Amino acid sequence: MNSRSTESILADPLAAEEKEAARVPMTEEGFTPFYQRTVRQLSAYVRRVSGNPSLAEDLVQESYLRLLSARAPWDQGEDACRRYLFRIATNLLRDHWRRPVGRPLGEVPERALPAVDPPPVENPDYGNLGAALLSLRPVERQLLWLAHAEGMSHREIAAVTGFGTARIRLALYRSRHKLARALRREMMIREVRR
Incomplete structure (x- = not known):
């Protein structure tokens, strides 16, 4: 710690405590409204980029889980947290693309394949x-x-x-x-x- 930050802490110990308190993980009461305001945007982003709705659903859930378990920048405001959330989702997409591709579907017996939902009605x-x-x-x-x-x-x-x-x-x-x-x-x- 340099002398300048030591001086600022000594000069205003309450400011240092408030800053550290802001780094405390998000509470459920604070997270729920943030989730409600961002989930549609993040889901749409991951769905469009991945082109796979089921993969997108998994990655969105994992993004929020990682956001909650990380030291997210809650003290920097909702916009910073939203960018951080999108960064997590972007990294998860990259990780997915880096994984080796599994065996082709032609090699998987048809009875082992999950049922496929009908494609959504296309909006003209x-x-x-x-x-x-x-x-x-x-x-x-x-x-x-x-x-x-x-x-x-x-x-x-x-x-x-x-x-x-x-x-x-x-x-x-x-x-x-x-x-x-x-x-x-x-x-x-x-x-x-x-």
Whole structure:
């Protein structure tokens, strides 16, 4: 501890106690409203980036569990905690993508496969966009989602992803153009099918 921080603690011991008290893990009463305000956004983000609703559900639950067991920045406000939560989810997605792929489904006996829910009814307004988004790489979907659906700045996206802001700016530019091309392609395909 340097002399400056020692002096500030000696000068105002209550401020030091308040700061340490703010680092205490979140209580259930404080967490519940935070969860209710963030779960839809985080679920949508992880679903869009992963492209897999059941995986997204698992990763969202694990994100909140890790947030509660970590020393989250509760003292820095809800926005900081929200960015931290998205960072956890991003890291969980990366960990998932790094894992070796299991055996192909063709090698698994059909009786061992779980029952599949019917696909959700496709919203005609979002069909082209959904298909176009799925044609992008996960990291491209991730950046676009954070920037446009979550309204995060380049600096906030950098805090969530661990990339530099210059890289984010360039990757977003490229991802937007790639999405636009994919969207035009999807729209042409749908017109031909009509």
